[in-house]
Structure formats: C-alpha cells, structure tokens
Amino acid sequence: MTPAGRASAAIEVLTDLGARKRPASEALKDWGSAHRFAGSGDRAAIGSLVFDCLRQRASLGAAMEDDGPRALVLRALVSAWGMSADSVDRLFDGSRFAPEPLTEVERAGLTRVLSPDVPAWVRGDYPEWLEDSFAAVFGEDAVAEGAALSVRAPVDLRVNTLKANRDKVLKALARFTPQPTAYGRHGLRIAPRQGSARTPHVEADAAHGKGWSRGPGRGAQIAAAMTGAGPREQVIDLCAGAGGKTLALAAAMANTGQLYAYDANRMRLRPIFDRLRRAAPATCRCWRAGSTRGSRPEGRMDRVVIDAPCTGSGTWRRRPDAKWRLTPDMLSGRMADQVAVLARARDLVKPGGRLTYITCSVLPGENREQVDSFLERHPEFALKPWREVWEEAIEADAPASADGSDETLLMTPRSHGTDGFFVATLERQA
Template identity: 50%
Template sequence: MIPGARIAAAIEVLEEIEARKRPAAEVLKEWGLAHRFAGSKDRGAIGSLVFDALRRRASSAYIMGEETARAIMLGALRQVRGMSVDEIGALCSGEAHAPSPLDGGESERLASADLTGAPAHVAGDFPQWLEPSFIAVFGAAVVGETAALAARAPLDLRVNTLKATRDKALASLAHLQPQPTSLSPLGLRVPLTLDGRGAALTAEPAYVKGLIEIQDEGSQLAALLAAAKPGEQVLDLCAGAGGKTLALAAAMQNKGQIYATDSDGRRLMPIFKRLERAGARNVQVRAPRRGQDALADLDGRCDLVVVDAPCTGTGTWRRNPDAKWRIRPGALEQRILDQDRALEEAVRFVKPGGRILYVTCSVLREENEERLVVFLAAHPEFKGLPGVEMAEQAGLPQLGGFASPFGPGLRLTPLTSETDGFFIAMLQRG
C-alpha cells in the first residue's frame, strides 16, 4: 500500500470505531481480516496512524474545525507526525486509494494550527467530564500533565534478575539500542521507530529465554516499592496476567511463596507460560472456584498483600488512547466500588505487622488518596506510610520526590517521571 492509501484506511478504521464504539484493537483486527491484501507492515502502519489520531482526537478536531474522522486524522498528521501542509497535501492525492485532495479550508487550518485559547480538555485531549477531577489533581499544570498522557508511550523492559543482569540484557539487545531507565534499577527503554512502533520483542532470544519482560518503568517501581523479601508469604490479589507477580518472584529470589489470584480466572491464563519462561518457581496460581474459597488457608498468614486494583486506567492512556474516549462517569463509580471491595478483602490475609501495597494505574484522587481515607477510617489498625518513608524502606530514596501532596503514597505521571501514571501506597498493619 502507498502511504496515502494507509491514511485512507486509517480514516476508515476511525469511522468504524466511532460508529460502533468498539475498542480500536478489535476494529483494526477486523479490518485486517477483511483486507487480506494488506501486509503486516501495512497493518502496523495503519494501527500506528489510528492510535496517533486517537491520542490527539480533541485537539485535532479543534484545529480542523470539525469532528470527522478525516479531520482528526489530518490534524494528527500535523500535530503528532509534525508534517507540513505540503507533505500532507502530497499524501492526499486522491489517487491509488489515497484520500481526496485537501480543500482550501483544510489547507488553511493546517497551516494555522494553533491551540491558543483552547479549553483545557481540548488542549490536553481528555473527556470534558473529567476536567474537574484532573484540575483537582494537577491544578494549573493540568494541560501539561494531560498532554503528556496523550503522547506516545515508550517501550520499557524489566530485566529478570533470576536469569540475567542489566548489563547482560543490554548486551543481548544492543542492536535495538536500549538505554537504562532513570528510576528503575532493573529497567531498559528501547527507542520507538519514527512512526511510533516498537521492536518485535517476542522474536528476540532475550525475550524467549526469559531474560526480559515487557513492563512499564512505573509498574516496575510499584513492584520494587513492595519491598518483598526472600522467604516472605505474599498474596497478589489482583494478579491478572502476572506482570507484578513475576517482578515479585525475582525480588524474592525464588524464596518464600507468592500466591497469585484474580477475581476473573480468565485473566490469569497467560501467567503460566510467563512463569515458566521467567524461571519463577515460588508462585502458586490460585484460580477462583465457584462455591469455594480458594484462599481460605491464607487468612492472617501474609506478610504482604498486593492490591493492583481495578481502575479507570487514566494513567495508561498513552498505551490505550481509545479507552479515554470510551470511559463514562458510571465507570468511575463502579471502579471506586471495586477498589473499596479489593482493599476490604485484603485485610483478612494480612498478619500482624504485615502490609498492603495498594496500586492503581490511575491519576485520579477519587481512585487513590480518597480510597485510603475511607479505608483507614474503617481500619484504624492500619496506617498509611508517607511517600518519603515508603521510598526509603524500599531502598529507593530518590522516589521520595514523587510523594503525594494529598496523603500517603507516591504519584508517578508521564510528565514528572516519564512513566505511565501510577499511584502506589503502603498500608502497614500494627
């Protein structure tokens, strides 16, 4: 496919996403199945165009003066890809399945693209109904913080210390030009291609052999801040596909025991292959069983319970830009209920002197500090550790600079820490 035809295809996919309110990945997959002539490089390029447009949907529509898929794509080519009007015009030739030529109004708007005076939700590319929540967190920095959430996400890797050192992983991946991450002592960052795509890591020997795992630096830090020690009894209560479980197993040097569970057993399915590849041998997977309590034997036995709580995912919008346009107020209310329920469930497993690590990939106070206020009021036997103290206990004192100004815990954002958005808090039982 010629570059212009890829743009036309991306516009078609955007129209389908809007019409059917479906996740972008699903629509892209269906498009590929229906257009077998498109090769893997074509499909990858089209997907990259679609995600760039979704990242900057609101601001692109603003500068183009309309909310059509074509307008959003043209605006994204200008804002994200940095293309000139002439470059965009050359791609929109109307020939060989390329988009129709630019009209005078489109050329003029692209030439004068300017967000000066745009509302915060437009300049920061987020749903308008969330503006009060974002202002409550970021104040005057709301546009800068949310614009950073609309940027492309980096490709981060965690070195699996059960099998490799960071130096060994760097050498194995030298052809990809990775760089050590600035905050995580176990992280590597691999540069993206010019069109925003990452390397095909699943074909790399270092990945196949389990030397590395794909994991955002912020998620790596959350696992490190748990300060899990060899020999401890640890419960990962919302384990999902097991990213943090694997990191905890490495931190514990395969000593002690980790119990990985999730309320939805289907989410646990990828963990088995990942554990095998990583060489993690101290993990028991406890899938839920109807009518049975799969965790009954863990009551009051755990040194650490990790609650990677269900959340709106506002901190991961760089990776899932379509999610921010599908989220509705009712989803926030439901997630708050889920978070309170998960924290309440964790209590039964924590032994005296034990701790709960509460983690979300959200930047909203409603899902973070406000949940701790509710929890601590109901459970005076727990205390929330200040962010500075939490960082020092984990041997990462430099993270104290990310202490939340709203209560216990740490806050990471793309703008401040160059990671996904995370909230990480430690609740210590007396």
C-alpha cells in the same frame, strides 16, 4: 501501499470505529482481514496513524474545527507525524487510493494555532467530564500531564540477570538504540518511534526470552518493589490476574515463605498456574475465585498486595481509545470493585503487617480518595509515607509525587517517564 493509500485506510478505520463503537485493535484487525494485500509495514503505519489520532483526538479536532475521521488524520499528519502542511496537501491529491484533495477550510486547519482560551481538557486531550479530576490532582499542570499521556509510549525491557547483564543486552540490541532506565539496574528502554516508523519488534529477536524480555513497564516494577515483600514472609497478591506482579513478588521472596495468588475472575487467573509453578514451586499457592483451599489466611499476612481493578487511565498512551470510551458509570463501577477488594484485604493483614494499594490510574476517585475513605472506615490502619517505602525498596533517588503528596506516590509519564501508577502503603497498627 502508498502513503496516501495508508492515510485513506486510517480514515476508513476511524470511520468504522465511530460507527460501531468498539476497540481500535478490533477495527484494525478487521480492516487487515478484509485487505489481505496490505503488508506488515502498511498495517503498522495505518495502526500508528489511527492510534495517534485517538491519542490527541480533542486537540486535533479543535485545531481543525472538525473532529471527523478525515480532519483528525489530516491534522495528525502535521501535529504528530511532523509533516509540513504543503506535503499533506500534496498527499491528498484525489488520485487512485488517495483521499480527496483538501478544501480551503481544511488547509486553514492544518496550520491553525490553538488559542490559550481553549479549555484545558481539549489542550490536554482528556475527556471533558474529567476536567475537575485532572484539576484536583495536577492543578496548573493538568494540561501538561494530560498531553504527556497522549503521546506514544516507549518499550520497556527487563534484563534476565541469571543469563545476561545490561551491557551485553545493550550491545545485542544496539540497532534499536536502547538506553538504561532510571530507577533500576535491570531495565532498558527503547524510545518510541515517530511517524510511520515501526515500533521495534523486539519479540522477533533471537535472544528474546533468554537474555532479556519485554518487561512490565517501569511503573509496574516500581510498584511491585514498593510492596517490600521479602524472604520467609506470608504474602497475598489479591488481584493477581495473569500474574505480572506475582512473578516479581516471587522473585523478591527468593522461593521461601508463602505467596498466595488470588483473583475474583477464574479465567484471568488461568495462565498464572504454570508460570508460578515454574518460577517459585515451593512458595506459591493459587486460589481461584471463591476458594481458599482450606487455608485460613485471615489476620496472618505480612503483606497484602492489591493491584486494583481500575479505569487504567494511567495507560492511555497505549490504549488511547479507552480514554474516550470511559464513562462516569464505568468509573463508579471500578470504584465499587476497589471498595470490595479493600474490605477483603483488611481482614487478611496481620497486626504490624502491610497493605499496598496500587492502581494504574491517575484519577483521585480511584486513588487518594479511595485510600482516605478506607482509613476513615478502618482507623487501625495508617499511611506510611511513600518516600520511606521507596528508600527501602529502590536504589535511586525518590522523585516528587506528580500530585505533590508526601504520603502517597503518583507516577506519571510527564513526571517519571512511566505509565500512570498510584501506590499507597497502609500499615495495620493493631
């Protein structure tokens, strides 16, 4: 396909998304099935353009004074892909497969500079109804934090230290120019590509899964380490899902003690059974929803980990369509789930034990406000300042929390180069 044909396709996919209100990945998949002639490079470029339009939908639309699919694609080619206004003008020439030529109004939009009077939510590309939440957490940095959540994310890899070391993997993947990550000895990062350049398909490399694998992002690794789980402990991962954090906990416990993985959703837990039995056969017990298989965990756990159900606002770089689909009702629903999980966790922690509350959200209602109301209901718990926890768990200097807090940690793409993650450590005093 020609670059102009790809632009037409992106407009088509965005039009379908607007009409049918569904995830971008589904719309792209359907487009691919209906256009079998498109090669993998075409699909990747079309997908990248659609996602770039969604990441910066508000600011692109404001610059064009039009937030329709064609206007978004036009402006994304300039603002996100770095094309000149003239080359975009030449691309849209109305020839076969190319979009119609530009109007004068569109031409003006390609070079319009956004006025500083444009509201923060538009410049920072987050939903208007979250303006107060962003201002409450980030203050004057709201626009910059929102903008950093509106660009492509890097690829994070984890070196398998049993089979390789970081230098070997750096050499093996040299063509992707990976860099060692900050805050850890076993991580590598491949910077996001720009424009139509494809995200490196690292899974296709022969050494994938042996010397290294695509890891949970750096933020998730830090959050797992900050649980402080260690050998011979009784630990429960209360929202285990497919087991991302559980595997990290099992490794930290060195196959000793007891690690329980629980999830309210039986289907989500399914992949975990085999993964954990292979990784930590002696340590791990899995509980399905509604069953604790005769164990009596109440008041016995050294560590309770809540990787809470949340809006995922910290992952908007990877799921930009989710940010515009999020509604106040969905946020309230997640917050009610969080209250329920916290209530369950409270009964499990032993006196002197620790509850780690984690979200991949930057919204205060899911983070600090949730923790504060838990502490009001349960004065037997106290917050442990996050720097103390960081220093016990992570071999790198602690960067400031993105919201300036000394008690809880908020990581963000802008402040830490991670997805958005919130970590609070609550110790049970009695």
